Amino acid sequence: MVPWVLWLVAAGVLLLIEMFTFTFYLFWLTVGAVVALLVSLVWPEAILLQVAAGAVVTVLLTIFSKPLVARLKHSRGFEDIGTEITGRQGIVVETLEPGRYGQVKVGGDTWSAVSGEVLARNELVRVVRRSSTIIEVERWEEYN
16 A cells, blocks of 8 residues: 555544544644655655654644644633533433443533443433543532
């Protein structure tokens, strides 16, 4: 298989995963894979150069995007869905057990969730906190 096809597949898989997580970390890896793809089109035999170009671009984007993201978070009108979701009510879509992930629907979105207690499907829960794409929930009845 030619190298550019491998880079194209890697970029596609990373982009697909990024679309489900919205973290931007994988987006920068996707851009790095695209850069490696472009390098492979010019120098198909230089695998090390392709990997190095992709890695350098990924690292630079990660480093230089942090101040931009921080500025965006503090700009007027920015609403962070992570802080907005804390305290909201949700419903268990997939049973939660301590130490295992389940699924909780909050508003119109379905989140991967953890809990310190067993929560059955269709139970109402309260979002305690959010870290990246995982939310922590508790049984809703305890807060009514």
